[in-house]
Each structure stands twice: as C-alpha cells, then as structure tokens.
Amino acid sequence: MKATVFLIFFTILTQVRGQYYQGLMxxxxxxxxxxxxxxxxxxxxxxxxxxxxxxxxxxxxxxxxxxxxxxxxxxxxxxxxxxxxxxxxxxxxxxxxxxPPRSCVKAADKMVEQDVVVRERKKEEFFEISVCVNIMSSIRAMKILKRLGSPKGVWTKDARSAKVYIFNSTSDNTLYEFSSVRELSASSGVSNGRQITLPSAWNGTGHAVFGGFLYYISESSEIQVIKYDLKNGSIADSTVFPTENNSPVYSLNPETLVDLMADEDGLWALYPAGDTINVAKMDSNSLDIEQMWDTACPRNNAEAAFIVCGTVYVVYNTKPPSRSRVQCVFDVNDMVSSGEAPLVYFPRRYGTHSSLKYNPEERQLYAWDDGYQIIYKLALKKKLWATMPPPEE
Structure with a gap:
C-alpha cells in the first residue's frame, strides 16, 4: 500500500515539475x-x-x-x-x-551793422588780448607719420625748437623726447626716445610744451597744473586749477579734465563748466589766470579742441567714430562773425582724436588718433575786421 502511494506522489511531482520547466522555457x-x-x-x-x-x-x-x-x-x-x-x-x-553751413559761434552783434565807434572799441579790446589776426579757413593737407603706442596719447612739438615729445597713454609719469620729427619717424618705438621721468604722474591728454617748459595736468585730491623745466629737470611752478568738479572737458575723452594748449599769444586752458566748455588765458611764467570766458560750446560729443590766435575751435564726433568736424568756434575778442566761422571736416581717419596740439610756427596740428601720429597742415586767413579799411576821421 505504501509503495502505491509513493508511486502516485512521484508521478504527480514529475508532472508538476515538467509543467514548470515548460512554462519557464x-x-x-x-x-x-x-x-x-x-x-x-x-x-x-x-x-x-x-x-x-x-x-x-x-x-x-x-x-x-x-x-x-x-x-x-x-x-x-x-x-x-x-x-x-x-x-x-x-x-x-x-x-x-x-x-559751408553756419557753425555754432558766439559772436558780437553783426559786424556789418556795427558803427565806426563800436568797431574801433573792438579793435582796442582785441589788441589788449592778442595781436594775432589769423583765423583758420581749411585743412590744406594731412600726413600720417606712423603708429606708435597706445590708442590714446599726445604728441607735440615745442614751437621754439625742433624737439618732439610723446605722452603715451592717458596716465604715467614718463614721457619721451625725440630730437626731431624725422627721428621719431625713423624710430621703432617710444623707447628709442630720451626718457624723462616726472616727479608726479600726468593724467589725461591735456598737456602742452611751450618755451622749453612742459605744462601738464596732475590729478590727486585736486587738479594741478605743473610747470616743469625740461632743461633743468625740475618743477618751476605749480597751481591748483579752479574747476568746480572733476567732469571731463570733452565727453568723448573722459580722461581729460583740463586741456592746456599754446598758440601765438601764449598759454591757454579749456575746462568744463556745466554742460559747456570754458576757456582761460594763463600767464605762462606765473601760471596766474588772467581772464576767463564761457564759449557756450557744448561738451557733449566733443572729442578735442585747439586754439589759433585766440580763437577756440571745438572738434566734435559721435560715439561710434565718424568724421571729426569743427562745429563750434569762439573768439575771445568777439571779432569773428558767424559768416567767418569755418565748419571744417577732418579727412577720414581711424577713430577719434584723443588730442590736437597746434604749432603756431608751423601752422599745423599734431594729432593722436587711435595710436596714429598725424599732422594736419592748416590754411589761415585774416579775420574780417582786419581787412576792413580804417574809419574816416
């Protein structure tokens, strides 16, 4: 009986196992x-x-x-x-x-309508300030000397010598002197010039060389004009320039707070006053300010300026560099009429001028434009009143 039960159980187990393996397969x-x-x-x-x-x-x-x-x-x-x-x-x-279209010019009453007494009074006032009677009429020629140094800088020439001075960049305490324009043209870099280390750093591009002296702007807590003797290598004099704030004189060159320049009549300074540009006549010996004028020339879009015979020419541009143009003219003697004021376009260049320095002996501008050193030869003419016949007695 036991064997029969075991056989039945084994048979059932075998069938179940076979079904499991078949399902798995x-x-x-x-x-x-x-x-x-x-x-x-x-x-x-x-x-x-x-x-x-x-x-x-x-x-x-x-x-x-x-x-x-x-x-x-x-x-x-x-x-x-x-x-x-x-x-x-x-x-x-x-x-x-x-x-030429009419430019922005601050002039006196129409010169044609002035009577003889007013004209004579203007002449007397003029000779108290200046004896120069020239006004810019056009740019005769342009010469690109070379490309040397930083995008912004100054190169200028003392009107009383052949020496050329390079201010590379907008802040440093070192400038370079070359014996002539020819030597600068033949050089391979600013380091080939004679290195002059100043006692303090210069700022901006508003420096001038006049009569063997360097006049430069040094900025610390105040804006200082420093007169440096290039022959003796020492500071001859200094003064604090009386500006109200540290705004740039030209909106397109924000590094320049005061622009010093020299012409036939001596040393001048352009500085900001609100939204416009002011001009001051300075004594090149004592650095005293002799007289100040409001030019009414706007600072906005101004890139540089220069002075010829006591007449200020402000150069304008746009933020995306375009063609520079003289668009505002101011004569410190009010002897330039609106009809005389030139609207001059500079030849096509590389960017915008960081500096324009006038040489009264050569009657040309030394310009720095995107690292290029450029010379503009100017054509001058007599101011209108200087060509008028003397009044009858």
Missing amino acids: NYLESRMLAMEERISLWHEQNNRYNSDLKEFRQLAADLLEKLAKEHNKLRLDMEGAGSRVDRVEREMDYIETKN
Whole structure:
C-alpha cells in the first residue's frame, strides 16, 4: 500500500515539475523573440538615421557652398559701397568748401551793422588780448607719420625748437623726447626716445610744451597744473586749477579734465563748466589766470579742441567714430562773425582724436588718433575786421 502511494506522489511531482520547466522555457522564448524584434527595429531606425544624416550632410554642404558664394557677392558689394562712400565724401568735402553751413559761434552783434565807434572799441579790446589776426579757413593737407603706442596719447612739438615729445597713454609719469620729427619717424618705438621721468604722474591728454617748459595736468585730491623745466629737470611752478568738479572737458575723452594748449599769444586752458566748455588765458611764467570766458560750446560729443590766435575751435564726433568736424568756434575778442566761422571736416581717419596740439610756427596740428601720429597742415586767413579799411576821421 505504501509503495502505491509513493508511486502516485512521484508521478504527480514529475508532472508538476515538467509543467514548470515548460512554462519557464515558453517565457524565455517570448522574451528572446521580443529582444530580436527590438534589435531588428533598432537596425531599421539606425539605417534610417544614417540615411537622414547623409542627406543632412549633403544639404549642409550645399548651403555652405551657397553661403560662400553669397559672402563673396556681399564682399564685392561692400567694396563697391565703400568706393561709392569715398566718392560721396569727396563730393561732400567739395560742397562743404563751397557752401559751408553756419557753425555754432558766439559772436558780437553783426559786424556789418556795427558803427565806426563800436568797431574801433573792438579793435582796442582785441589788441589788449592778442595781436594775432589769423583765423583758420581749411585743412590744406594731412600726413600720417606712423603708429606708435597706445590708442590714446599726445604728441607735440615745442614751437621754439625742433624737439618732439610723446605722452603715451592717458596716465604715467614718463614721457619721451625725440630730437626731431624725422627721428621719431625713423624710430621703432617710444623707447628709442630720451626718457624723462616726472616727479608726479600726468593724467589725461591735456598737456602742452611751450618755451622749453612742459605744462601738464596732475590729478590727486585736486587738479594741478605743473610747470616743469625740461632743461633743468625740475618743477618751476605749480597751481591748483579752479574747476568746480572733476567732469571731463570733452565727453568723448573722459580722461581729460583740463586741456592746456599754446598758440601765438601764449598759454591757454579749456575746462568744463556745466554742460559747456570754458576757456582761460594763463600767464605762462606765473601760471596766474588772467581772464576767463564761457564759449557756450557744448561738451557733449566733443572729442578735442585747439586754439589759433585766440580763437577756440571745438572738434566734435559721435560715439561710434565718424568724421571729426569743427562745429563750434569762439573768439575771445568777439571779432569773428558767424559768416567767418569755418565748419571744417577732418579727412577720414581711424577713430577719434584723443588730442590736437597746434604749432603756431608751423601752422599745423599734431594729432593722436587711435595710436596714429598725424599732422594736419592748416590754411589761415585774416579775420574780417582786419581787412576792413580804417574809419574816416
């Protein structure tokens, strides 16, 4: 009886185990089929992606080729446009020379309407300040000497000697002296010049060399004008310049707070006063301020200025560098009429002027423009009143 029960139990166990293994095999087989289907789908998608990638590469190559052709065409169009712009600028220069628009000028009453007494009084006032009767009429020529140093700086020449002085950058205590313009032109860098170390750092681009002395601006707690003897290598004098604030005199050159310059009549200083530019006549020996004027020339968009025979010429530009132009003229003697005031456009250059220094002996400007040293030769004429016949007694 026991043997029969054991045999029945063994038979049942064998059947159950066989069913379990068969179910496991069926499950594994279904999973393998699913994996094969996914692998087949992956191969199909990979082939499709490869085909799409080839098409994309071909399309990109075609587009790049087309883009290169368009770029070449655009470059040719730009070159053509540049030549047309140059031609238009030359025509504008010609038209401006023939028909100059009225510039911003502070003048006295119309000179044509002035009577003999007023004219004589103006002449007497003029000779109290200046004996020079010239006014700028145009720029005769431009010469680019070389590119030397930082984008901003000053180069100037003492009117009483052949020596040239380089102020590289807008703040340092070292300047460089060259014996002549020719030596500077032949040099390979500022380090070839004679190094002059100043007792204090100069700031901005408003420095002047006049009569063997360097006049420069030094800024600490106050704005100081320092007179430095270039021959003896010592400070000859100094003074605190009476400005109300530390605003720049030119909005496009924010490093320059006071601009010193020299002309036929001596030493001058341009400085800010609110939204306009003021001018002061200084005694080059004692640094005393002799007289001050409000030019009414705006500081906004001004980049530099220069003085010729007591007449201030303020040069303007735009923040994206364009063509510099003299747009505001002020005569300290009120002897320049609005009809005389020139609106002069500078020849096309590289950026904006960081400095313009007038040499009265040579009648030319020494300009620093984006690291380039440029010379502008000026054409001068007599002021209108100087050509008038003397009054009848």
